[in-house]
Amino acid sequence: MDSGCVSLLVPKQLQGHKDAFLRGTFASSASAEQNRTAYVIVVTRTDVSCDASVGYISNKPNMKSDPRTSSVWVTLRTHSHVSLTSLKILGQPVPLSEVNLVFYDLNEICQSELISRKYPYVKEKDHANDVVPYFIHCVQSDAKEHHPKRRNELLLLLLWAVVRLFLAVSWMPKILFEAFHSFLRNHLDYSSSFLQQILLRICQIKKIQDDVRAGKSSLLCGRLLTMIAIDVLAGVCVACIISSYASVGDMYSSFCSWTKLLAATVHRLLDWLSGAPAGLKLNQPLTQALSAFFSYHVHLWILYLELADPVLRGVAWVLVWVGMCGASVQVAILSDLLDLATLHLHCFYIYGARLYNLQTSLLGSQWRAFRGRKWNPLKQRVDTYDAGGAISLRRVLTAVVFTLVVFLLPTTTIYYLVFVLLRISLKLARGLLAGIVWALNINPLYLVLLNISGSNRVKGDIYFSTLTDQQQGEAVEGNCEGPLLLSLCTWPSSLSHILTDASPNTFPSRPSPNWSFILSSIMFGEHLL
């Protein structure tokens, strides 16, 4: 907006307004051109009293008004359409061709919550040349002072009561859950998604409580409420549907039988491997030993399931009804149960990975020693190393160990592959469930609905457009004497923009797997998946 020296922003709502004084703010700073000062004048509302006003609406022609003592004085004409009659700055009339007259919609700017985030207001900046943040700040602070929002008291009170009740009930369990969660995380290196989800839900309700207490119903609050409502609805629906098909006992039995089937399949697989299938070059004594060891462990697993049956039945009953808190909690519980049921597969994977890691590291070091080299950890490189000189039996050890490892390599690799594939499929299932939980947690339905209905609250972008002649209703062809007429419109900001802006405490970040870690852990077996 450099073509003129003065930017004048006027609300569209003034059209057809009767005579009154104009209230607003203005600022000035040095313009880009030399020796000229740029001004920005924001008109926010009208008032009958004339103290601290910046202008006057005068519909009667040729009526002069006194500029009083303010430095700027704007005279507008509002009948048929808003137009600028005259503008005086510091007592001097300003030629109208140097004025940019911008029309804006007051409601849009006041109700929008995202626009001040996109154009943040910083004091002491060059306001007259960087008009938009200053303008937004003036309009919104003016609205806050003079138009406190009227609230629907009863609804708010009800919401407040419900939220307080919930937080009071869940105060003790929250502390327990947090302690348990941190214990699991630090000592057993396991992040339970059920506990995470519950804690996240409590955090979100606390955020709602903060917002309601502050008395404003922001986008965040509305979004959280919608999300929790949808979640609980879905959870109740799922529980009703499942309970109409089968009872909790039936579900638990089917889950148990599925786990036993998995154990039996693993047992069969191990039996097949111990028979040294052709083409796989397995070493007979070693594969028989490994297969016997793992089969015994599978047998222990089945025994464990049978022994723990009554206890787990009670736990399952409790968990299904806790899942009424929301569909995301149910999915999280399912994910945790999956992990618990396949605990022994996790053990197998650890055994296989450790053996494999031992083997690869032996292979690497002995291969280097085989060629007469050694890893130098000080300089992080491979050096030549001659073991002991001409007569030396030390090289015999290297040769023997290397040969043994090379020939035993197929056997341990096959066992490791079997367990790593099982582990990866379980991890995939877990990742899928975590993705569902995340999608339920960042449910953007509220924002989408607002966007579709054209609500002013999601408007976050500003664009200028010139007003055409038809809108002015006045022949302005060749009128170089009048001000430049612009219209300031708002546009809804994009969904991804709003979603990425959200705070990480209330909305979890997208679960993204670390691919290089996964690949290196599969190849070398050093870090466990």
Place this chain on the structure above:
Amino acid sequence: MEHHEWRRVLWKKQPFPDNYVGDSFLRVSKKRKELSLCEACHGALSVTHEICSCLGLVVIFFGISESHLNSACVLTLTATMGVGGYIITRTKLITSVRDDVKVACFYMVLIACASPIIKSLTGSVATDSINASTTFLLLLRLAVHDYGTEVAIVNPTVSHNVGLFASVCLASRLESDLDVFTLMTVAVTFFTLFPSFRRYFQNQLGYRWSMVVTLVVAVITVSGVLLYAPHLLLLFLIALFVCNFLIPLLYVSLQGYKQNIYGPWDEAQIEGR
């Protein structure tokens, strides 16, 4: 008058004009060490030794696996040879007797413990693969063995370890634990201890005694091949002929064509390894 020989120095007043260029100006040297046929044949003796020890291992393997040889006898023979060689070379060794005995015991125990594992190592690998890989590995051992020269391809560690790898491949085909232990001990003796013994007595004895010893070794190997692995006889004789007569003849006749010029443009060579 050029009665002085021009030298490429600045501090001496020489009776030559300033722009005189003498013969020794470029410091070009044409190194050529001519070998006679006798020297070439002498060098080929080490190669003969190696070929004989590799084939000796194969012969003993065939003998044991077809039960012509008694593994206990072979074991005692190898042990006596090893101890005998150790006593002969005792004067040259720097380590004490106690340390050597400790090391030898440790490795005996190691091989004894590894024998049952080695026995079942290649149960699922086909015989053809074993034969092919053993041949290849023994050839590789011959190729990179240290025969006394310092060439880039020489890598004594690889040659020794490859030899032991080949012997493990062979030993895994045998039936009983004692057989495996015997073959492994023979392999260690031939591949670890014998080369250093050979280096010792080649330094001590003269050219003639080396020839005699080589002849004895070759005769023993030929008789072993005749007895236990007759299908390898032709191969062995061809190898001996090629190694001892053909290659030295070829080398001596072709070395006249070698023209290497070394000058100040070459990279500096660091002496020693």
